[in-house]
Amino acid sequence: MARILVIDDDIDLLHMTRLMLQRGGHEVIVTADSADGIAKAQQLRPDMAIVDVMMPGMNGYQVVRRLREDQTTANMAILVLTARAQPVDRDTAMAARADDYMAKPVAPAELLKKVNELLSKGSQTALPTKLMVTVFSLRGGVGTTTVATNLGLALQQAGRQVCVVDLCTRSGHVAMQLRLQAKANWVDLLPQMNVLGPETIEKTLLAHKSGLRVLASPFLPPVQPVDGEALAKLLNLLKTRLGTVVVDYSGALDVTARTALGMSDFVLALMTPEVSSLQTTVAMMRTFNTMGLPSEKLILLANQVTPRAGLSIAAIEKTLSQSIKLTIPFEEMQAQALGQGTPLVQANPDAALAVTVKQAVEMFSQQHA
Amino acid sequence: MTSSGPARRKILPVDFFSHGHRLSTQVNVYGWPLSAQLNDKRSEWFDLEFAYISRIEHLGEIISDFPLSILRKEDIAFALVTGQIEGAIKKPPVSGFTRYMYKTLIAVPSFEIVGGLEATGKLDLHSLLTVGAGQFFPVYNPTVTLSTDPGVRLTGQLVLVNMNKVEFICAEDKGEPILENQ
Numbered sequence: 001m002a003r004i005l006v007i008d009d010d011i012d013l014l015h016m017t018r019l020m021l022q023r024g025g026h027e028v029i030v031t032a033d034s035a036d037g038i039a040k041a042q043q044l045r046p047d048m049a050i051v052d053v054m055m056p057g058m059n060g061y062q063v064v065r066r067l068r069e070d071q072t073t074a075n076m077a078i079l080v081l082t083a084r085a086q087p088v089d090r091d092t093a094m095a096a097r098a099d100d101y102m103a104k105p106v107a108p109a110e111l112l113k114k115v116n117e118l119l120s121k122g123s124q125t126a127l128p129t130k131l132m133v134t135v136f137s138l139r140g141g142v143g144t145t146t147v148a149t150n151l152g153l154a155l156q157q158a159g160r161q162v163c164v165v166d167l168c169t170r171s172g173h174v175a176m177q178l179r180l181q182a183k184a185n186w187v188d189l190l191p192q193m194n195v196l197g198p199e200t201i202e203k204t205l206l207a208h209k210s211g212l213r214v215l216a217s218p219f220l221p222p223v224q225p226v227d228g229e230a231l232a233k234l235l236n237l238l239k240t241r242l243g244t245v246v247v248d249y250s251g252a253l254d255v256t257a258r259t260a261l262g263m264s265d266f267v268l269a270l271m272t273p274e275v276s277s278l279q280t281t282v283a284m285m286r287t288f289n290t291m292g293l294p295s296e297k298l299i300l301l302a303n304q305v306t307p308r309a310g311l312s313i314a315a316i317e318k319t320l321s322q323s324i325k326l327t328i329p330f331e332e333m334q335a336q337a338l339g340q341g342t343p344l345v346q347a348n349p350d351a352a353l354a355v356t357v358k359q360a361v362e363m364f365s366q367q368h369a
Numbered sequence: 370m371t372s373s374g375p376a377r378r379k380i381l382p383v384d385f386f387s388h389g390h391r392l393s394t395q396v397n398v399y400g401w402p403l404s405a406q407l408n409d410k411r412s413e414w415f416d417l418e419f420a421y422i423s424r425i426e427h428l429g430e431i432i433s434d435f436p437l438s439i440l441r442k443e444d445i446a447f448a449l450v451t452g453q454i455e456g457a458i459k460k461p462p463v464s465g466f467t468r469y470m471y472k473t474l475i476a477v478p479s480f481e482i483v484g485g486l487e488a489t490g491k492l493d494l495h496s497l498l499t500v501g502a503g504q505f506f507p508v509y510n511p512t513v514t515l516s517t518d519p520g521v522r523l524t525g526q527l528v529l530v531n532m533n534k535v536e537f538i539c540a541e542d543k544g545e546p547i548l549e550n551q
Contacts, residue, residue, distance in 0.1 A: 061431065083395075084421075086523045179518075
């Protein structure tokens, strides 16, 4: 049994929702006023809030943002329930950091199922408060950018404030995948790390419509060697200010890679089921060992897996003496999503890639717990 | 949104779209379908209760809301109904002729609408836009795409399109017959 706060200016619907939830065994508090709803949330500390969007004065998105900004209510599970039933409305709800979204009208059984799911998952409290994940490969073309971008969005949907940092020094594509026009990049910022304030640095980040922030890669490879200390300072600042950083990197284990890998809580290492990729992965694992990268940080992901072509997962695991914790099959819709500029986590949450990145988020929570 | 008010109400959630904005609201369609209200020539205005307004550039974000609004029908590009269509249009009377559903693409300012146009017999686009049954005509199971950002799509059960806002219509030359129960 949980304590659930329902905020909806439709009195009839409010009473119906209360009845549905009470029949599900929950204690229910109701209010038809947004401001009163926020006050009740702060006072009564419910386990969950169900918030309507279209309310006069303060709409539901504003209510969700206020609840997330307040320390006393920041970690509550929040479900947005609205007659605005378009994908853009869902995106807006998730950008406001709701945990989930349902379109009205909703059947009692569906609502109860969703409520119980959210209550059992908990909100973002399962994830560490500050989190940095590097999506890594020694080779390009294995999908690190697509995975990093979708992972960033999945974490954003899980209620985190996320920055995806495109650390690729040769033609990074995070901004392109999200249809963002890159202005500043991380190489530009490094020489100024001792001069620029945190607010100024935050203002240089690109903003995706989902709320996701992006720090783009340079268009041309840097001529000067990368200052590892300045890079560490930048990454630490982003982690401190926003809470969650996802790094996209494919390339040599140079100072850029070593800095990001060393600072990361998790490393999602990508490979494809081909002999050449397996060989590179063997080299990568040996180098990680030499670097002293803790094995519990490492999560191996096999991407673009096809049932009849390439190496089997079992064969790969035998060679590496390591289990492949995540796999993503080859999907045509990945290319379509790239073309449309809408990552699969948003465009098709049931796609295999979207499901896998959410499994990765679950893994981060479980290992943190 | 509230549903309290006079006893005889049948509420239909509707999104109205102009060239630059989305207005989400509820319309009372008790005894008077939405299409009939829009096609009522006695008034060039459409009254709304509790409108929630978004800009085209950020269709999800609500910029303001007001309890009283009035729309100029001429400036409504289309009205999108996402829930059940009962109350949106009057069901056409059963005739002896076969009705067909034609797949069409319709361009209005800022949007492309792909959906089904219903016609008895062969589809005549000229008649639709000149004679027609009213200024607002129905397109079924629409997908509406924002022309400036094709990643932004809206779907619904029905859209009522303002013929005076149509820039062009493209249609298949063969339609799917509609079974009598549909």
